[in-house]
Amino acid sequence: MSTRTATCDCCGFTEECTPAYIAAVRAEYLGRWVCGLCAEAVRDEVRRGAGITTAEALDRQRAFARAARRAPGRAAVDLVAAVSRVLRRRLESPPASPAQGRRKAAASGTGCGTDAEDA
Numbered sequence: 780m781s782t783r784t785a786t787c788d789c790c791g792f793t794e795e796c797t798p799a800y801i802a803a804v805r806a807e808y809l810g811r812w813v814c815g816l817c818a819e820a821v822r823d824e825v826r827r828g829a830g831i832t833t834a835e836a837l838d839r840q841r842a843f844a845r846a847a848r849r850a851p852g853r854a855a856v857d858l859v860a861a862v863s864r865v866l867r868r869r870l871e872s873p874p875a876s877p878a879q880g881r882r883k884a885a886a887s888g889t890g891c892g893t894d895a896e897d898a
């Protein structure tokens with residue numbers, strides 16, 4: 780199976796993916812490819828029920844990711860907090876969508892610091 784390098788539209792993270800996976804992500808996110816982390820954040824944002832669309836959530840995540848890249852030190856902390864928040868919520872509620880083919884992310888979801896969320 781061949782893979783291609785996909786670049787996240789939000790944070791610029793690159794990942795080796797199968798063309799089928801890339802197409803599936805693009806289909807779900809308005810033609811944009813986003814990495815697993817940003818996809819989670821966007822999905823979470825939409826699911827939160829604040830009435831925002833996927834497009835708005837994508838823009839929000841993108842702005843967040845861009846800002847994060849401009850201030851690396853602080854961003855790392857924010858990112859850890861954001862990720863742990865998403866993962867924690869994921870453990871509380873079963874995923875709404877079927878298999879995402881990203882099992883390793885779920886498998887490493889525990890074991891993070893416990894005090895990352897001190898906003």
Ligand SMILES: [Zn+2]
Binds near residue numbers: 789791813814818844
């Ligand atoms: Zn990303």
